[in-house]
Amino acid sequence: MGKQLVLAEKPSVAREIARVLGCNRRESGFIEGENYIVTWALGHLIELAPPGDYNPRWRKWTLTSLPMLPDQLTLKVMDSTKEQFATIESLLQRTDVSDLIIATDAGREGELVARWIIEKGGYSGAIKRLWISSQTEQAIKEGFANLKEGYLFEPLYEAAQARAYADWYVGMNVTRALTCRYDARLSSGRVQSPTLALITEREEEIEAFSGEFFWTLRGHFGPFSATYQGEDDSSKIRSEELAEKIASELEGQTGQIVAITREEKSEMPPLAYNLTELQRDANLELGFSAKETLDTLQQLYERHKIVTYPRSDSRYITQDIVPTLNSRLKALEATPFGLVSNLYIEGGYREDLERFVKESGVSDHHAIIPTEQTVDLSRLSAKEVALWQLVALRFMEVLSGDYHYESITIEVAVGPHRLLSHQTFPIRQGWRDMARLLKREGEGISEPLPPLVVGDSLKVERISRRRNATKAPERYSEGTLLSAMENAGRFVDDSDLRKNLSGGLGTSATRADIIEKLIQNYYIEREGNFLKPTPRGREVIRLAPDALCSPVLTAKWEERLGKIAEGEEEPQRFIDDIKEST
Template sequence: MNSSPTGVGLKTLILTEKPSVARDFARALGIRGKHEGYLEDSRFIVTWAVGHLMELASPEDYDSRWKPWRLDTLPIIPDVFRYKPLPKTRKQLKIIQRLLGSSAVGRVIIATDAGREGEVIARTILMAVGFSAWERILRFWTSQALTPEIVRAGLTKLRPAEDFNRLWKAGQTRQIADWVVGMSCSRAATLISRSNMSIPRSAKGKPEDDVFSVGRVQTAVLALIVDRKRNRENFVAEPFWTLRACFANAKGEWWGVWCKDGLRRMTAERDAERLAEKITERTGRVASVTVRNKRQPPPLLYALTDLQQEANRRFGLSAKGTLQVAQNLYERKKCLSYPRTDAKVMGSGNVDLARILVKTLSQVYPDRFDGLDETRLQVSNRRVFNDEKLTDHHALIPLAPLPEGATDDEKKVYELVLKRFAAAFHPDYQFEQTDVVTVVADEVFETRGRRTLQLGWKRLYAEDDAGPYSSKVGEDEAISENLPALEPGDPAKVKSAVVQRRMTEPPPEYSEALLLKDMSRPERYVTDGVLKKIFRREVGLGTQSTRAQIIETLLLRAYVVRRKKYLLATEKGCYLIDTLRRFQTARILASPEETARWEERLDRIARGDGSDETFLNEIKKMVTQMIDEFKAGSKSLGPCPACGGEVILGKRDYGCANWRKADGGCRFVVASEIAGLRISPAILSALLSNRHVGPLSGFVSDLGEPFSGTLRLTRDNGVWCVHLEPGETPTLKASTDMIGKCPQCGGDIVDNSKSYGCCNWREADGGCRFVIWKEMAQKPITPQLAGELLLKGRTGLLDHFVSRKGKFFSAALKLVQEGSCWDVRFDFGEIAPDGTPSKVIGKCPACGGNVVEGPRAYGCDQWREADGGCNFVVWRTIAQKEILPAVAAQLLEKGETDLLSGFISRKGSSFSARLRLSTDGPPPPRVVFDFSDASGT
């Protein structure tokens, strides 16, 4: 590849992500020369990718033994990952290769999308064609609409491409990690399912059609749909009753809803009837009237997922259909901006563009822009112009009037975008809200009135619905548009009292709109506080560009079917999620939490605070563990005690492989979960071999109390079955609220709203104050965990606590006595995740305690963040270099290490240094770099 430096008269090659962007650059630079695959004039050559031109090589490209699908060749983890051209775009890749190799080219400007995927697209192309003259490569970076002004301004602010090395590493790491998970786990899931005794067949009924594809995102989305199906199937509707009363005085009438302690529902009809009789014909009073002026700002502009949700809700369009329509309006009719965007704002540099668009569009659609607030067309309007919330592309907006000949679907989608854009520059919707509390016979009734003061942007939505903020008023609420002018102290005579019977409703089936909403904001399905925060910062399941395709993939794989406007999980989809959740490691793929963990790690890599090598090694280890679990589950776990056949993993439980025989087959079966304990293949194998296994911990009683027990294979009346013999079990009273005995006074520990507390807290002498909080360091403490703590005095090692600095840590919980009082404390370092004692590597230089190995760091075992203990720590990864235990031990013993190489700076350069303990600054000692004898750094 030619790598001569830039010289006078040499051209600048600009590489864009797609042809439309190349045309934007050509328009801004006045380039008119058109050739196959590129545009050119005397100064510039502008060429383009068509999205990704390269993909990771297939398994068989590395090793022929990976071509057939076999469990014994898994996992598929090449030593070095390679790329290969996509067949459909190979021709364009050759054009780019020829242009980059031209002696007429000096500088190269990467102008792919400003984001992780855009960086991957460009870097894989340059890598594929062998272009590595980094001193000649610059990066164009903007998230704003590529108007001629923005393009020309961006070309004056080019940055060295090497500044984005970490972003490239993050993108490539994500790509490789998804490949490793998908290739290995899809094959494993498919192979064990084909050998399963009750595999659900696809529509064609051929085994080769029954591919059980597994992926980090698509499987988590499938799990949402499967869980919704199960929740609806298991839902038991229960009746409840509400009481509504009509009040009247000389000023008029109004309705109120009975309320007590924030609740409007009663679970017993007799209670509601009794209250109705109590207030009938009585006269009460108006206790309070609160009047407030409120306003709703215009809705934010559309990101793609928001548009897909609205089009599905309003018109029944699928996510894929909406994207196709928006893409046509963008590429062919050129009246919408780039649709695959996750931003809901424009950039500060787009103010003039917005003004021009408003002026142009208002001439064609005057009714949409009538009543416009001109002050909103200013950079100070941060709901529209906000660089901080801008991503690779600005929000979806109209760029021109809709041309003639548009289809009905195009008209519908364009109208949604036009209306949302126009609404953004209208005044707020203003209304007066009146809250009335009426009291009669000591019973409280609430009423809310609303009176519109100014329609503002809602004028645009008056003809169809209430717009983006529309919501269904609950059946147990009282909302009125015309309340009389009430004042506190006014009489309130009860004209009528109406008891209404309602039924609780199951969660709704997933429409595409609801599913897209949960994919974009899945934090409510996550229990970990830190992971919730990750999802709240515009990270979701999939991206704006991929969510529609994920839904289509689930449909294609027969995991999901469309029934009218709903997406329903099939037997095959339920089977896959059930299978994954049977395994300790593989079950994480059926949860949104894994995506949040990946995003957190990838962000750290992009910032230079994390190691891509460490992350990939963890993914490889995780996948290897998953494959080991799959292999164990696919093998014969032992001989059937009933007939001598092979016991294998079934669809939901373990069973004999001879169940299909003509004589009725063998019916021996073992449940996959017994008394709350998940029965792993290893446990079952031991049970079959020895006729018993245990004692095992982790069983949970009907009262929610953990206990240990032994499983035994016994024969009752000629039928083989599994019996559980409980071991150590606490003495409990028959109360579903009690979870154990108080260590401080011997009273009952009961389940309260925010804690597990002692029932003796009200005693005259001040009561017992022992408590176990239901959340500690952002980790939920379940009744089972609390029960284990009370029974044994400590728990096992628990993961996913979150420190005050937002970092994960692991610890046990233990009961500690101080004088006559007991408390719950963290226990760091006494046990490792596998139950063995943690390895001590040295003495803490801050307090003299033991420094022990942890999952992410070497830390002092005297650290108690809750009570200000020692927080000395040596991180396992420093500047992307793994710190081995021997190195950490040397640092603790001598105060410094030998000269170490392999550190990586934030700019991606390698360097060497010693690590040294520094006492400069506040305690505890800090680990710092020492470059005093680091030559060649």
Template sequence: MILLYQLVIAEKPSVAMSIAKVLGATARKEGHMEGAGWLVSWCVGHLAELAEPAAYDPRYGKWRREDLPILPESWRFTVGQEKRSQFDTLRTLLRREDVSEVVNACDAGREGELIFRTAYHLAGCAKPMKRLWISSMEDGAIREGFASLRPGRDYDGLHQAALCRQKADWLVGINATRLFSVLYNRTLNIGRVMSPTLALIVQREAEIAAFAPEPFYTVELDCGGMTVTGERISVKKDASALAAACEGHAATIQTAERREKSEKPPALYDLTTLQREANRALGYTAQQTLDYLQALYEKKLCTYPRTDSRFLTDDMESAVPALVSAAAAVCGLDAPGEVLASQVCNSGKVTDHHAVVPTRSAAAADLSALPLGEREVLRLVSLALLRAVCPPYRYAETAVVVECAGHSFSAKGKVLLDAGWRAYAELPQDAALPGGLTEGMQLPVEAVRVKTGKTAPPKHFTEDSILASMETAGAGDMPEDAERRGIGTPATRAAILEKLVASGLVERKKAKKITNLLPTQAGSSLVTVLPEALQSPLLTAEWEQRLGEVERGTLAPEDFMDGIAALVRDLVRDYQPVSGWKVLFPSDRETIGPCPRCGGAVTESKKGFFCENRECRFVLWKDSKFFSAKKKQLTKSAAASLLKAGRVKLTGCWSEKTGKTYDATVILEDDGERTNYKLVFGHE
């Protein structure tokens, strides 16, 4: 009798090890764990990616406008050399006759579904599939997840949405990047989500540059321990006249109102709000916060990071007090006397995953052993839970309006009634007004001041504020029932910002304690030449909305892809370069000649002659063995001739065989992937 196994595939080795331990698969094998009827292996992230254009046609190895648009009829995937071994292991496991069923244990989200399904299909597997869907890596959560595995087909829509997203990004990225790079002779990275984000940053800088500050003046009166302030005045002379009129006069209280108010505690963190807070409070980038949170998740100290929900599910209400105790232990604080668990639980506001909270395991963790970044992020997450289960912050607000010299002046003050959730918030103390203030009371004016101010320009984007703008961009034009608004998703926004920086389109610049995101000259120029279709946040928001429809099965994947393909076709057919574009994309290096692959500018560097289009990867190496074997060097003039005419004449080449010298012509051959040289003699 053959012992049948269930094969579990996780996204990362560390996650696989945690699962294997719970399942009892303790025997270590090559690329997997085994035991108790289970095989547990892993994908190491995206094992396979969509193939490069040259895989569909060799001519796509070179960048030419006439070859665009590139629209594959059937999509191909490739496995990177460094991941080939693990893919081979997975393929062998998936095809084993003693494997009866496969469990997808990759991260419970769109990308995790794509990672698993791609490997599953590439391996040619058709075995029954189950889905592990958990929000915590604690042993108990893993056991509960395996006790309630879901049919894989329940996530077919999620996979289709993920695949459509991947293909759409490929189509827009490949075609638009090649089109604009060829037209403007330099690498211009363009992306479905990246370009609208860049446009937001460029637009903000344009608003700042165009802003003209306007002075204003306010008159302040000191009235016996209370300062009252008048309205803004645009003319200094008028403000001075008002101040003079108030000198030596009493102020009369027109109204003095006391109202009791309350503020509900902030909701728990989703990924974006946590990234924003970590940037404000700690200066972390969005990617750093995500990395720290992912590490905490894998260490069983936090729940799943890539969530857009700020509530827990209703069935978690009974578990909240234990989570609050863990949060208090993390922060070294006392837990609230009363835990209002119901106000953080609302299943109707939870999508794929609930809000980020610490796990019960965090209570007993050795926090001193954690890296500082992980420790600080865990503390933020814990404080959010402590605040969220507290009663409201209650205070009494007194608002006073006084009259002096025929003008109104006002002041507000607060008196704490119940700190509530603010007991766990490091906020400034509220200022109070003197007691006993009543209508008609006369107040002496002890001093008068005219304060000068200026209207402030919009602020540069920080990671905090750009994330907020990405989350809401285009929302005003979206239907009220739209599920996804804004640019990108919580899971992708950090990577988009990092790619903008890595592509040289955006840079981080520190001013005092704040790090701003500023467009580079190339970034601003790129937005100048981009058509509206590629920089509109509304279009991107609509795409995200349609991907949600694909996920729910209300929109066919083919219909979504048809829309993307139509956009690409129109772009390639209709786009014309902006006149005078060379002013927008100046090069600080001398151009040696045109790139034979993409038409970009080839410039000289220390080790060779490189195409400035970094995606192209064309290079003529100075230390080429072809030239050094002939005791010749690839000079700038020789490189220029090869690039312009495809050939260069060399005299005095040394022959290794005969020890003599000879003259010949070198022919440059480039197939889009490799560069070779050929010698010809005579008049070929």
């Protein structure tokens, strides 16, 4: 039996796989051992050829050259990666190679990276697939012990390639049309354009906003305070004159408690992190950009091996991960979570079949959680520590009990006026206790109330007045934009199309790059923690076809790409339809 050739996506991943497989002879572009040869891509080594490669007439940017619809798109080795591709190509042709193991990222894009290399390299031998969610030694060993047949992932590759082809046909033609028609270098795309449209539409809402003032009154009764409620059950008073009139009728008067409602409530832990949710929280709490979060997370995954696969779109784990939870808790022993993690190992923890363990909620990869690798925080940078703590904190919260609290509402009548007080008193902190391990302050807790019963009389000691203003819609931050992209279905009226946008605009893996591309093209700019469109970006949306600025196009594509990935639609039919509509 010959040697198995392993193709990883990055050099760092390849080095770790080679170490685990016992490969120690380093050569230029690969590492060889007794039974394996491990080589690597550098992300994409292959791209779709540019228009000029199909027709010399298409090298010149003119409207008369449109549309550019080659019968068959071809692959081209990227200039910057020719040397590494030549290395892989020579390895694919070695007579002592018995089969190829694809070890690129386990997902649609990773499959495309590998398959284009295989196709361009002319390999036609046996193919196996390594499909793992973490880079620990144990995960790699288990993955190689349970390699999958390569043909099982051919529909996934076909879906990835169909999307790449469609993006070429639409992006190349629309970008050239806009640039030539308006004599300015403008670009547009299926995901980029609706994302930019979200930002420009929000800016238009802000500019069209006409605010107004309103007033609120709060009565202080000694042990508690309460807010004035109008006849419409609103606390807003539309004029200062009316607010002053009501205040004068309340001040110094004696009120009576007419109702006390007590209710015990609970709040379940949040769901585990997927990439988009982690990027949102990292932006909100740490000030990280989406790309900064992904890059830091990639280091925690590849270099330190203390978190699972970063580009996950799932917030759940599968049943086979449950037996590993104790080992993952054990790995936190030398961190601020160590005391509680040991208690959980000894005394048990929550295993919620609806909010954490959910087979139907996992496609390619489960939620982002700690691995079984022992954590040494001293080896991490400040950014890595901060982001890892978010992941670990959420993991511990998911395994913890509900937060229980008592909600008390007190209604006080002062003459014809009503005032309401809402009080919250924790009973059991549950999952909210986890944040205290990082010395984070919890939410404010109401002061204990004295014994109160319906009928008690209380004097209004004073009335505080506050002028407020209705707020304009807020610009998107990177965190809120990521959420809007992930939930783009809410911007689509058609219910069937909305279902096909369940994955949102772009993917967990690509959204950060889309935002960065919009910034690099000077279509949007950062202003503090917010994003605003530039005049150039607003002009692009004004000029681009309406269909390209709506999430509907992505919804239609994703429906069909999903069918291709499941083997339910022929990819060529999809491509033909894209070319016809272009």
